[in-house]
Amino acid sequence: MTEYKSMLHAQRAYFGKGECKDVNFRIVQLKKLYRWICGHEQEIMEALHQDLNKSPFEAYATEIGIVKEEIKYTLKHLRKWASPKPVRTPITQFPSKSFIYPEPYGVVLIMSPWNYPFQLTIAPLVGAVCAGNCVVVKPSAYSPATTRLMAGMIRELFLEEYISVVEGGREANQALLDEKFDYIFFTGSVSVGKYVMEKAAAHLTPVSLELGGKSPCIVDETADIKLAAKRIVWGKFLNSGQTCVAPDYILVQKSVKDKLMKQIAKSIRKMYGKDVLANGEYPKIINEKHFDRILGLFNDAHIVSGGESDRASLKIAPTVLDQVSWESAVMQEEIFGPLLPVLTFYDMKEVIQMVNARPRPLALYYFTRDKKREAKVLRHISYGGGCVNDTVVHLATSYMPFGGVGNSGMGGYHGKDSFDTFTHRKSIMKKSLLIDIPIRYAPFKNKLALLKKVQ
Numbered sequence: 001m002t003e004y005k006s007m008l009h010a011q012r013a014y015f016g017k018g019e020c021k022d023v024n025f026r027i028v029q030l031k032k033l034y035r036w037i038c039g040h041e042q043e044i045m046e047a048l049h050q051d052l053n054k055s056p057f058e059a060y061a062t063e064i065g066i067v068k069e070e071i072k073y074t075l076k077h078l079r080k081w082a083s084p085k086p087v088r089t090p091i092t093q094f095p096s097k098s099f100i101y102p103e104p105y106g107v108v109l110i111m112s113p114w115n116y117p118f119q120l121t122i123a124p125l126v127g128a129v130c131a132g133n134c135v136v137v138k139p140s141a142y143s144p145a146t147t148r149l150m151a152g153m154i155r156e157l158f159l160e161e162y163i164s165v166v167e168g169g170r171e172a173n174q175a176l177l178d179e180k181f182d183y184i185f186f187t188g189s190v191s192v193g194k195y196v197m198e199k200a201a202a203h204l205t206p207v208s209l210e211l212g213g214k215s216p217c218i219v220d221e222t223a224d225i226k227l228a229a230k231r232i233v234w235g236k237f238l239n240s241g242q243t244c245v246a247p248d249y250i251l252v253q254k255s256v257k258d259k260l261m262k263q264i265a266k267s268i269r270k271m272y273g274k275d276v277l278a279n280g281e282y283p284k285i286i287n288e289k290h291f292d293r294i295l296g297l298f299n300d301a302h303i304v305s306g307g308e309s310d311r312a313s314l315k316i317a318p319t320v321l322d323q324v325s326w327e328s329a330v331m332q333e334e335i336f337g338p339l340l341p342v343l344t345f346y347d348m349k350e351v352i353q354m355v356n357a358r359p360r361p362l363a364l365y366y367f368t369r370d371k372k373r374e375a376k377v378l379r380h381i382s383y384g385g386g387c388v389n390d391t392v393v394h395l396a397t398s399y400m401p402f403g404g405v406g407n408s409g410m411g412g413y414h415g416k417d418s419f420d421t422f423t424h425r426k427s428i429m430k431k432s433l434l435i436d437i438p439i440r441y442a443p444f445k446n447k448l449a450l451l452k453k454v455q
Contacts, residue, residue: 004166004175004176004179005179005291005378007136007164007166008107008136008179008180010134010160010161011107011134011137011161011162011164012106012107012134012178013161013234014134014161014162015104015106015133015134016105018106019254020105020129020132020133020134020162020308021132023078023079023082023132024076025119026082026129026130026131026132027078029129029157029158030074030075030078030126030129030130031075032157033071033122033125033126033129033157034068034072034075034199036153036156036362037064037067037068037071037122040149040153041060041064043149044058044059044063044064044118044146044149045060045064046145047118047145047146047148047149048063048117048118048145048146050145050339051114051117051142051143051144051145051146051286052115052143052144052239052240052242052283052284052286053280053283053284053313053315054239054283055280055281055283055441057281058238058239058281058283060202062116062119062238062239062396063116063117063118063119064090064118066118066119066121066123066396067122067126068109068119069117069398070123070126070398070414070415070418071126073398073415074126074127074130074398074415074418074419076163077415077416080417081102081130081416081419082130082132082419083102084088084099084101084102084259084354085097085099085100085102086098087100089429091454092454092455093429093431094365094437095431095432095434095435096378096430096432097429097430098427098428098429098430099155099427099429099430100425100426100427100428101425101426101427101428102131102419102423102424102425103132103423103424103426104131104132104422104423104424104425104427105133105182105183105422105423106133106134106182106183106208107133107135107136107155107182108128108133108134108135108136108181108182108183108184108185108422109135109136109138109176109181109183109184109185110124110125110128110135110136110137110138111138111173111176111184111186111187111188111196112124112137112138112139112140112187112353113140113187113188114140114141114142114143114286115141115239115242115243115244115286115336116239116243117140117143117146117147117150118149118150119145120210121137121139121150123149123418124185124187124413124418125137125163125413126418126423127185127413127418127422128185128422129163129421130418130419130422130445131418131421131422131423132423133182133183133421133422134161134162134163135162135163135164136163136164136165136166136176136181137150137154137164137165137166138165138166138172138173138176139151139165141168141169141172141438142286142287143166143286147167147281148167149161150165151165151167153455161373176266177195177196177199177200178199180203180205181200181203181205182205183205183206183207183208183415183420183422184196184200184207184208185207185208185210185411185413185422186207186208186209187210187211187244188210188426189211189212189334190211190212190213190334190407190408193209193211193409195298196209196422197209201414203267204253207410207411208403208409208410208411208413208421209404209409209410209411210244210402210404210407210409210411210413211244211362211401211404211406211407211409212244212334212336212362212404212408212409213248213334213359213360213361213362213404213408214249214331214333214334214358214361215245215246215247215248215361215362215363215364215365215383215386216237216247216248216249216250216251216303216355216360216361216365217247217248217249217250217251217364217365217366217367217391218250218252218351218355218365218366218367218368218377219232219250219251219252219253219256219260219367219368220253220256220348220366220367220368220370220373221253221255221256222368222369222370222373223256223367223368223369223389224367224369224389225256225259225260225263226263227389228260228261228263228367228389229260229262229264229266229267230267231367231389231390231391232247232250232264232267232329232340232365232367232391233264233267233268233271233318234267234271234391234392235247235365235390235391235392235393236318236338236340236391237268237271237272237338238320238392239283239313240282240284240285240315240316240337240338241281241335241336241337241338241339242283242285242286242290242336242337243392244336244362245334245362245363245385245386245391245392245394245395246335246391246392247340247363247391248335248341248353248361249330249331249333249335249340249341249342250340250341250343251343251344251345251351251354251355252342252343252344252345253344253345253346254345254346257342257344259434260311260342261304261320261322261342264305264320264340265304265305265320265392268305268306268318268320272317274320276306276308276315276317277308277309277310277313277315277317277403282315284313284314284315285314285315285316285337286314287314288311288314290336290337291309291311291316293312293337294316294335294337294338294339295309295316295328296329297329297335297339298319298321298330298339299321299323299329300328300329300330301321301323301328301330301331301341302320302321302322302323302324303319303320304320304321304342305318305319305320306318306319306320306338307319307335311440316337316338316339317338317392318338318340318428319338319339319340320340320342321339321340321341321342322341322342323342323404324341324342324343326343326354328341333376334335348376348377352376352377352380352381355381356380356381356382358375359406359407359408359409360382360383360384360404360405360406360408361383361384361408362383362384362385362404362408362409363383363384363385363386363392363394364377364381364383364386365385365386365387365390366386366387366389367388367389368388369376374388382405383405383408384402384403384404384405384408384409385400385401385402385403395414397414397415398414398415399415400414400415400417401413401414401415401417402414402417403417439451439454
């Protein structure tokens with residue numbers, strides 16, 4: 001579209017002026033963003049309640065608080081991250097000095113999802129800004145209240161030629177992806193991620209893909225079953241299961257299955273009450289399309305607990321499913337909703353084989369007291385990240401990267417890794433003009449033996 005071409009032309013011209021490369025400029029922008037968030041927390045909570053029925057506590061804990069911590073951490077370390085780094089130089093290049101200069105890519109595109117619409121838009125924006133880029137932000141049309149709020153925030157705080165926001169649905173996404181960006185950061189489904197990568201390939205644009213997949217939760221016979229149940233229920237039914245790193249299914253050792261199932265049912269009642277659908281703090285499914293998709297996954301499984309739904313409020317109760325096989329409908333795609341299928345295993349060799357036989361997941365959770373088994377799982381299963389004896393919380397830190405591997409995505413962000421993601425590391429070697437060692441120049445004659453000695 002002509003308007004997108006004009007927008008990108010203006011951003012490239014602004015980037016060319018070099019203003020956003022100045023570290024002081026970046027710090028000012030991040031501080032403006034932080035102050036705006038602090039001053040509008042209530043409006044952010046209200047928008048998230050409109051879109052997903054999130055309670056104020058959940059909205060702050062999983063969206064606002066994480067972003068604020070990310071900005072504070074970035075402000076504390078940005079000058080160090082952005083400074084040139086001296087590195088060693090091989091003796092063959094004597095005399096010279098070597099440096100790595102971090103520089104922004106240029107004009108980057110951030111495409112964010114609807115399930116954590118504030119956090120998953122603003123956290124990568126913090127990374128793009130701290131690295132010195134100009135940014136086009138494309139939030140999801142499925143979370144309209146939060147998208148409107150973020151669009152107003154960006155237009156209030158930033159020049160359009162510096163940070164622009166594009167609203168709209170699929171057509172807007174497709175039109176933007178037809179344009180050339182210097183970097184694309186996408187969070188969403190595997191299928192759309194493949195489309196984004198295909199479009200980016202036409203321009204040789206590098207990408208980060210934060211996707212998803214079926215993240216297993218393993219519970220062995222040594223686990224603290226009561227605590228495991230509580231933490232699984234919290235992580236699974238947070239945001240009504242609409243979390244990319246939610247435990248997608250449980251693999252529980254046969255000897256403790258019945259005990260775990262009972263404790264999960266108790267934890268659901270304790271957290272959400274007997275009538276979950278009447279609980280005002282329980283989030284809703286984002287729209288009717290996803291509501292129907294989730295209900296369609298019930299068909300060939302046995303409901304142990306839950307199963308209630310209300311189309312008027314778009315709520316589906318936390319539901320535990322038994323008698324599930326790998327061929328069941330609920331095991332053919334990422335659930336992204338409040339359904340928790342339970343499968344069993346007998347020994348750890350079996351469970352490692354089952355997980356490794358499938359696409360590498362975004363997350364894996366393992367509940368155990370056995371350090372040898374823990375080490376074996378960590379060593380032999382590949383996945384994006386995860387927890388031992390907890391769920392989900394590994395992404396709520398600025399000290400570790402968050403991202404997938406294989407089918408669950410590529411690239412990572414949070415903290416220093418956000419800066420690195422949106423930064424090109426430019427390698428520079430500065431040679432001395434005082435000495436010019438002649439060994440590298442032709443004719444080579446008998447120089448090979450000397451070369452082997454110094455290399």
